[in-house]
Amino acid sequence: RKEVEQDPGPFNVPEGATVAFNCTYSNSASQSFFWYRQDCRKEPKLLMSVYSSGNEDGRFTAQLNRASQYISLLIRDSKLSDSATYLCVVNHLKGTYKYIFGTGTRLKVLA
């Protein structure tokens, strides 16, 4: 079993739709959680960190469920420019800073 698992998609949604992705992690000692965005043939870039109480950044909302060991990303009012691959990232060993990436979920927003 992979340490961090994501549905690869693609998720094809119309503009304006709301879409949600989940990511599960296997190590209960995982400390920090992030969502990264990667455009085709580009480097990943931080979209948002995920905090225990959940957090929101504009149209994006991230949630953490430690009991069930998953994090989620909700995108409201999807834009064409949201089309990308969304990577779930977990840092699971205290003090050693090994960032483990999921394989990513591909999103295509259609006009």
Add this chain to the structure above:
Amino acid sequence: NAGVTQTPKFQVLKTGQSMTLQCAQDMNHEYMSWYRQDPGMGLRLIHYSVGAGITDQGEVPNGYNVSRSTTEDFPLRLLSAAPSQTSVYFCASSRTSGRVRPGELFFGEGSRLTVL
């Protein structure tokens, strides 16, 4: 605003050749790492370092060497290239290490390596 700089951006090697991918960051980050990205596999950690003189293995270290003689540089060496090492390689750095909460990873633009 250089951030993380990787060179070369593209490279073609023959099986058995050796080469070094260079990575430099100008943000005084303690943490640096190398990933490879393959279709359907996501980013896999090759090696990482939490400071000058300290390196450790990630998920897929075989066939690669690293060293960290300075805070700024973290080169990745392919000892004897194999077709299985055809991939896109990313270097990434972060400002935090030790007991502080992990921070944002900053990535270089990637190095696309083909081994024939």
